[in-house]
Amino acid sequence: MFQPNQTSFHYIYKFSLCVLALALMLFSLLPAEVGAATGTVTGSVVNVRSSPDGNANIIGTILKDTEVEISGLAGSWYQVKYASLQGYIARELIAPRQQVQIKDGPVNGRSGPGTSYDIVASLGDKIIFTVLGEQNGWYQIQLPDGTPAYVAGWLVTPINEPVLGTQPAATAPSTAVPSQPAPAAANPSVILNGTRLQFEVEPRIENGRTLVPLRAIFEALGASVDWDGTTRTVTARRGAATVVLPIGSTSPTVNGKVWPLDVPAKIVSDRTLAPLRFVGEAFGGKVDWNEQTRVINIACAASEVPAAVLVTGGSINLREAPSTDATIIDVAQVGEKMTVLAEKNSWYQVSRGGRNVWVASWVVDPLTDATAGDGGNSSPNNSSEPAGTPEKIETENPEPIPDSADINRRGDENAAVAKGFIAISTRLASDGYRLVMKTGEAAEPKITASRDGKTVTYTFKNTVLRSNRDEAYFYIGSGKNAKAAISAQTMDDTTWVTIEMPLAYQYTSTVEADGCKQVFTICSQLTAVEEISLKNGNQIIVLRATSAMECQESFSDGKITLNLNKTGQGIAEDSYLFSGLAGRVSINENSENHSLQVKITPGSNLDTWQVNRSVNGLKISVILVNKEVVEKEPTNNEDGSDSKVTIMLDPGHGGRDTGSISKSRTLYEKDVVLSIGLKARDILEKAGYKVIMTRDDDTYVGLSERPAMANKAKADLFVSIHCDSVESTEPHGTTTFYYAPESNQTLYAQEYQRSLLADLLQKAMLAKCGRTDRSVRQNNYAVLRESNMPSALVETAFISNAEEAQLLATTDFQTKAAQAIAEGIQKYIKLML
Ligand SMILES: [Zn+2]
Structure with a gap:
């Protein structure tokens, strides 16, 4: 909890000191245990089964490179634990972590890989440690408190088979207070996140099982605990996790999944006692039980982590x-x-x-x-x-790059903020980048700007940051040179919010919500004016900005004029001179009304021109058509089909890969997109284009095979057709993806073409199918990444949304979608090929 008069900076500082002190204290007092054996999942998506049998129920899945705890061996299966998931994974799909055993101990554990480092632990004979890393002949291991230590390679024996379970491990170095083993008869004590808990009914060991008071521990973890006397059932909730434990039952559930117990919970003096592991781990904690000291150490993630x-x-x-x-x-x-x-x-x-x-x-x-x-x-x-x-089917495997709106969005400007606090949020709004400083009550911050206009500071008295999530630096804008940095800091009841801009950007400073929202908006800034020459002789002038541009264009005296409202000049030059049609581009800024006038004086060969605004408004392009260019005819040349434009259509999924399935379980994505794809092919073939399909029936085609087919056929463009799907039934609408990140030079060279193809497809889809515009975005889909030619992926509509699933099932919608895809493709060909 934050106190209004306490700064978050101080809080964090104190908190870390506290954690550090705790860690030191625990380790020097308690000899503890080795962590269980762990391993890394090697299969891409691995099933976790309820028992060691390939036909057993799948109770969860774990992704590649996830580290899991190996808690047992059963034939060719490992018993594993991951978060609250417990089950079996085939041994061939897990790479166990290397373990080493101390020979001729005790030996020194040191803070670094060499004998000159401090001794931090004494490692007992025959003890087994999991290896975290290797350096200069030393192994890095993990001490029971989680801190790393190093042990010389010549003092240990590597072990090949994972050794499971916990064992006594390390004792404190000789300088530390020696531990006092408690008498065997004493009741175990429980330390939760470093604090020793007091109980009305003490933990006890019965028939070799440790039973601990459930309510006291759960409540100390921040869980709510309810007791239903009629059903004699405990229900505990912490965050999104729910534990249901009927007294006497060995099958309590955690989030609906059974968590088998060896012995049931029982009632002693009106208090529920339940098995230690269950109580400690049901909410994601970790339990260490030290036999000698009879200390139970439970570590559970702090409640700062949202549920x-x-x-x-x-x-x-x-x-x-x-x-x-x-x-x-x-x-x-x-x-x-x-x-x-x-x-x-x-x-x-x-x-x-x-x-x-x-x-x-x-x-x-x-x-x-x-x-x-x-x-x-x-x-x-x-x-x-x-x-x-399914383990075998490749999925679309999206590894997307979010568009700038997503990168720069932060926080929710409508979130509730308590009196005395301030919360920071940003988003890309229609009039620019919007920074909202929301306070719990009306505020009158002092606003100061540096003389060069690049830095603006808001000072809020008697106001502290809501949380450290609001504190860090973050950036807005897109493109290397278009960033502004925003930082917020609280000291002594005063919070400063500082906006640093690379240039004296145009901005507005307004107040909303009866003084509770201070709004700082950086107007869209022009960041680049580029020219692209096409093979067909046409040229394109591209204007890029940090946020959406509004554009009105006109033509007179041989000049094209673009009036960009709410856009500043940013880092763009005053004028550009290009060869050929593009000619001269000059920029005039009117800072009074935050607008720009861009004048293009094209070369004499100009036939027609066309302005194209990208769906998100971040890009405006002027396509200049050369008089001497003959539009490429889709019809065949006499000498063969080589000169024909070749279109690759890729209906997603197919065969055993059904794609997404409607919630009613009646409609399969693979069928819908095949139908749309075939209809689009017919339209394009009728128009004279050469169309190749990655599949024209219900067969399975691998993800990488698809772009490979297009590359082999030297297709001019590639369009993949899908239906969108999410768990929630709410989302709906059309999205089109392309992929051309700055980090990939080959793809980035096609950035304009790729985004234009996606843009034209999206616009045609919106016009024909009338679904919600979910924008054009970048996404690292394999089909987009691995295709050599401009490519795009259309998510026609949501099969997970009941209304859109119904639409997707109709011939009418499929025909419209096919017409839209064909239209987008034809527009692209006319402009670019
Ligand atoms: Zn799909």
Whole structure:
């Protein structure tokens, strides 16, 4: 909890000191145990089964490179544990972590890989450690408290088979206080996240099983505990997790999944005692039981981690690991709620569709325990995930690059903020980048600008940042030179929000919501004026900006004039001189009304011209058509078909890969997109184009095979056809994807063509099919990444939305979608080929 008079900076500082002190204290007092054996999942999507048998029920799936705990061996299967998932995975799909055993111990554990480093632990004889890494002949191992230590390679024996279970491991170095083994008869004591718990009824060991007071521990974990006297059932909730434990039963459930117990919970003096592992781990904690000291150590993630997160804007990336460099494996849409499993480096690991994926904390809104569990009339819970993703079928494997709107969106400007606090949010709005400083009550911040106009500071008295999520630096804008940095900091009850811009950008500073919202909007800024020469002699002038541009164009005296409202000059030059048709481009800024006038004086060969605004408004292109260009005819040349434009159409999925299935389970994506694809082919063939299909019947085609076919056929363009689908039934509309990231030079060279193809397809789809515009976005789909030619992927509509699924099933809609795709393709060919 934050106190209004305490700065978050101080809070974090104190908090880390506290954690550090705790870690030191625990380790020096308690000899503890080795962590269980772990291993890394090697298959791409691996099924977890209820028993060691390939026909057993699939109870979950785990992605490649996930580290799991190996808790047992059963023939060719490992028994594994991951978060609250426990089951069996085939041994060939797991690479166990290397383990080493101490020989002739005790030996020294050191803080670094060499004898000159401090001794941090004494490692007992024959003890087995899991190896974290190797350096200069030393092994890095993990001490029981989680801190790493190093042991010389010549003091250990490597072990090949994983050794399971826990064993006494390390004792403190001799300088530390020696531990005092408690008398064997003493009741175990429980330390939860470093705090020793007091109980009315003490933990006890019965028949070799440790039983601990359930309510006291659950409540200390921040869970709510209800007791139903009629059914004699305990129901505990923490975040999105629900534990149901009937007294006397050995089958309690955690989020609806049975968690088998050796011995049932029982009531002693009106208190429920339940098996230690269950109580400690049901909410995702870790339990260490030290036989000698009779100390039970439970570590459970702090409640700072939200129980669930909500996607509030745009599509967001779901990645394999907690980093923006990690592969993106899926995309979540607005309105989706995902259960949080863990947090790491400001990323949340969430559960979605039976998979565990990572999402950046700054692109989602945390749901508190109260809001996460609300409703009750919505879908039963988040845990009833589809079990078992097929292991063999390649999925679309999207590893998207979000469009700039998603990258730069942060926080929710309408989130509730308490008195005395301030929350920061940003989003790309229609009039520019919008920074909202929301306060719990009307505020009158002091606003100051530096003399050069590049830095603006808001000073809020008696106001502190709502959380450290609001504190860090973040950037807005797109393109290397178009960034502005925003930082916020609280000290001594005062919060400063600073906006630093690379240039004196045009901005507006307004107040909304009765003084509770200070709004700073950076107007769209022109960042580049580029020229593209096409093989056919046409030229294109491309204007790029940091946010949406509005454009009105006119032609007089041989000049094309573009009036861009609410757009500043940014880092664009005053004038550009291009050879050929493009000629001279000059830019005049009117800072009074935040507008630009762009004048193009084209060469004398200009026949016609056309302005094309991208769907998101970030790009405006002027296509200049050369008089001497003869439009490429789709009809065949006398000397063969080589000069024909070749179109590759790719209906997604097929065969055993059904694609998404409607909620009614009656409509398969593979069938819908094949029908649309075949209709589009017929239209394009009638118009005289050469069309090749990746599939023209219900057969399975691998993901990489598709672009490979197009590359081999030297297709001029590639269009993939899909239906969208998410867990939620709400999302609807049309999205078109392309892929041309700056980081990939080959693809980036086609950025204009690729985005134009996607843009024209999206516009035609919107016009013909009338669905909601979900915009043109970048997405790292294999088919888009591996195709050599301009390519796009159309998500026609949502098969997961009942209304759109019904539409998708109709011949009428399929025909319209096919017409739209054919039209978009033809427009592209006319302009570019
Ligand atoms: Zn699909």
